[in-house]
Amino acid sequence: MNRIFTFLILGTIAVFASGAIGGEIQKQALNVSAIVMFLLFVGGTLGITYWAAKRTKSAKDFYTAGGGITGFQNGMAIAGDYMSAASFLGISGLVYAKGYDGLIYSIGFLVGWPIILFMIAEPLRNLGKYTFADVASYRLRQTPIRILAASGSIATVILYLIAQMVGSGKLIQLLFGLQYEVAVILVGVLMVLYVTFGGMLATTWVQIIKAFLLLSGATFMAVAVMAHYDFSFGALFSHATELKGIEIMSPGGLVSDPISAISLAVALMFGTAGLPHILMRFFTVSDAREARKSVFYATGFIGYFYILTFIIGFGAIVMVLGKPEYLDMAKQAIEGGTPILGGNNMAAIHLSHAVGGDFFLGFISAVAFATILAVVSGLTLAGASAISHDLYASVLKKGNVDSIKEMKVSKIATIALGIIAIVMGIMFEKQNIAFVVGLAFAIAASANFPILFLSMYWRKLTTRGAVIGGSLGLATAILLVILGPIVWVQILGNAEAIFPYKYPALFSVTVAFIGIWFFSITDSSHDAQKEIEAFEAQYIRSQTGIGAEGASEH
């Protein structure tokens, strides 16, 4: 069973952090066409930031792009948030290495979306203004709920940022031949520029452009691969199995016991529905109808993207594997086999060279970099809004703060998060960050999601229940990750894990729900009574949108 878990987590690292880019990284020679295309992207997006800055006048503009993004645009932006560089390179790398298991993994990431549409998207849009804490605290006491929700958001954002920064530093080092520190600082500075000046409007458009470029590039690669086989999957698969063995066509070791299968499913589904940078996107559209369309388009783009990565992974097996130009000879001398330069996560990058030469390699490299920038910008904006809107404006100032002042605090928070991301990125360069994203998802699923979901649907939820249950979920998630196999065994060097599973979500989410339920129903205070009475009005607004935040005037 341990093998399964090792594999599961390797997959996670691969997918999220690009951490599996192997061992000591050798800097590559400067890649000129990649750098030219990257500069074009940066130039263009800075232009957008300048345009967006002129339109970002109030806190509402800053947090939600004025609320005027269409469902299609938002669907593209949500898909962009989800299609990080790590998921592009990680999933295609997983398919390249393990075949079918890569598909199993990507399906896990997709199936949360329909549930988000049916349960979360519309009430979230109808009740909230800028952050999901607006919804959670709608009829509960502001201060404790906001502090808890903001802690969950900030923790998720910072953990995710660490993973992205470390992954991006290594990736850029490899692709562009830049030094690790230079790469991390460059990413940090650009993301602060986009967010502080352009707010959500710039962040959204950067994300949309990147999603378009990534989908176009991936489509081109998949079509090029299929054209090679006269668009016959049978021919592609049979060639791939000749090179790599028949086992790549069947489930391998990714999931083989029910507990870890369910726990992984819970983490991916509920975690996705608790990610603050994803939830925040629902406030950028004008109403529940557009929010609903956003998820429809996003699910389509993400599903299409995963089918492409599957083809790309197989394409890399037939066009990259064993080719001398992509072989890592130094590694082969030590370990044998046919390792590719930079590790399995570089499979898609090498394939881009195989199908489109230096020019297309440059394009895909530039898109990978753009992807990192767009994703960290969205994360930073979500973190900054938790600080400025939830902690500063709602908790510290009790809501008595003007929009300009609030926006100023967001910008300061953005700069602070940028500095934290750069410092952490450099600090964690040589650390084992395998647990980081697993922990972020566990926190999102165990603290953010249960409070959000029950506040929308469960009449008897009280502040006491939400705060105690949510904190218990948060604490359980953190504790089980520490006692689990990665931190306890791999990092702290103990012989055996106290908690045997790498994904704690099944347990920590259960703790959160039971805790919230128990401490709500036993709450007989006067305040609790008023909170229960306020449910009806909240429910009507969540269902009909009567009284919901509209788009701004311009």
Add this chain to the structure above:
Amino acid sequence: MNKELVEKIKNNPDYKALVSRRSSFAIKLSVAMLVVYFTFILTIAFNPSALGTPLSADSVTTIGIPIGIAVIIFAFVLTGIYTKRANSEFDDLNNKIKDALKEQ
């Protein structure tokens, strides 16, 4: 939203229809997604070789491939089914509720 308005909307038959139809539709679709996904993932957990069956005797393609792709397409189709009905029927009901408030 004051108490009077809450009572008015709560007793509006269109509101009742909206809430009950949408909830039951959303729950059915969620259950459909969960059943499909958990059948898929638990089949892999309990009986991984099931999805490794070749499509035909001379083919290397396993039934796991079309099934996996079908799960992805199924997820997308579900969002489409929900969106279509919500955009027409649910939004119409919702507009009627809002119009009824304006008239009074």
